Amino acid sequence: MSPTVDIAQHIAQRFETLTPQQRRAARFLLDHPTEVALKSMRELAQGAGVPPVTFVRLARALDFADYNALRAVFQGDVRQDRTRAGFSQKARDLQLRSGGDKTQALVKELFEAELDNIELTFSQNHPDQLIAAADLMERARRLFVLGRRSCHPTAAFFHYVHRLFRANAVLVPDGGQLVDCLRDAGPDDVLLVVSVAPYTADTVEAARWARERGTRLIAITDDRLSPIGRLADVVLMVGTATPSFFHSIVPMVALAQALLALLVARGGDAALAAIEASELQLNRFQVYWTDGDQEPTP
Amino acid sequence: MSPTVDIAQHIAQRFETLTPQQRRAARFLLDHPTEVALKSMRELAQGAGVPPVTFVRLARALDFADYNALRAVFQGDVRQDRTRAGFSQKARDLQLRSGGDKTQALVKELFEAELDNIELTFSQNHPDQLIAAADLMERARRLFVLGRRSCHPTAAFFHYVHRLFRANAVLVPDGGQLVDCLRDAGPDDVLLVVSVAPYTADTVEAARWARERGTRLIAITDDRLSPIGRLADVVLMVGTATPSFFHSIVPMVALAQALLALLVARGGDAALAAIEASELQLNRFQVYWTDGDQEPTP
DNA sequence: TGAAATATGATTCATATGTTGCGTTAGCCC
């Protein structure tokens, strides 16, 4: 795990306790980790739009002896990344005909952005975090799955597949009042929430509600410091960048799929048996189209 | 190792002209490029076993204005490596390899499969096909969007975003009878259908129905020869391979997003104005959460 | 060998950096 994750988690945990200016500085740290390693405090301060002293206070607030100790973490990351990753770059060429067309260029960019998103998603989330999420979900009495608006499809997909091998998932509908669904959520339950900026107000509310009730929270989100990221027991990060006007949900879907795969992989025979039963049922109800030369792919 | 190559070559060329102590310092630079970027001259001097001033003299001997200019080269390398290769593939490979865990291997495979899926998707679909699909949709009176079961989230997402800039899309609900929705579909309408094997029976039916009525058909599917692929005016191909037990919907989502981006890019000012109106409306209804200390990062 | 030229490192200096102290401001509770 790139250790930036550690410091990021630490910052996220303490984020509530930080003062507004310190939060601004903290955001800057996470947004520009390399600069932190390289530049001086005063330079960073200028970039972040805060006085230098804020970084000193931030370091202390995060239990570092001094600012140098904090910076040392970021410098350590740089060293590690460089020694590990080496310096070469994977040559990636989407073999689009060199049309020179603007539209073709756009399409190419769109797809490269998705590749980057997936890469980013899987580098930002150490398998241990996925495993931690799977742990929580396995032990859950009920698993509420929540995603509003553009995030709802991801939640719905997760729920659909999840129900193939386990019956305790509840999909919170996209319309209507959340509280109707979450009213009796308790400490034995888990809430999987999917949300990226801009965060829908009721999703934030739901996260707080869950937190107050002791319900464990797993968040698929784009900002550790967002209200949802801060509250979550497990944060799974996604990048949403794209040349399009609308954020990408590809990384969320990819994460959701990875979680599902993990759950089944760990669920063993019971999960497999459940899946088999689901398939039988679907076949029995003639859900799928059949043809002479066609056979149902598993 | 990319741009460090430049400085390395430069040093190699001048190496003969350097004094013995400067050579020692120069060797140290090339052996520890990351440290040069991070540490102070004095610290390096200690590590290299030369007095600090040697680095100043070395910088001048290499035609740099001062030591800072020399160090800036190394810092630039760090930045470049991190932003571009940075957290990417190779680092991740090594990370995962170091664990040796089976679960980690699974996670790695899952993500690599998605990368392959995206690449495959974009190599299988020439931009012209996306453009053809966009053409059809633009001219459509109504645009029916259909996806059953696991493909429904993709359809729903497409519909949600599409409605932000155009009002003529109709999402066929996942439950219930298709015919209720498509009854009056005609030759001026377009049906966007998302379906991969195993094909749900009613999706196939819907495709036939549309075809009979003269409704144009755009298919996001995994097989050109499937009943849906055969009937479609435009086929957009997706790969769905994954080590998971369930097929991946990531490529469909990526395609859907690409289509949306194309539609907006071609929609011009009208589309942008519609999006703006949508945003205003959402803000007005206070859909999104707002925070005081939040500010747009530069 | 001896003188000139070069190389080297200790010392010093001006500046940059991280930190501290203190006065001011802003928010909050009674």
Next chain:
DNA sequence: GGGCTAACGCAACATATGAATCATATTTCA
């Protein structure tokens, strides 16, 4: 509104840093 606490930022401080100076050591060549 008044009193209180927390937050903030300016200015001063001690230290660290890069560079200049100069004396000494080493090399070079007659």
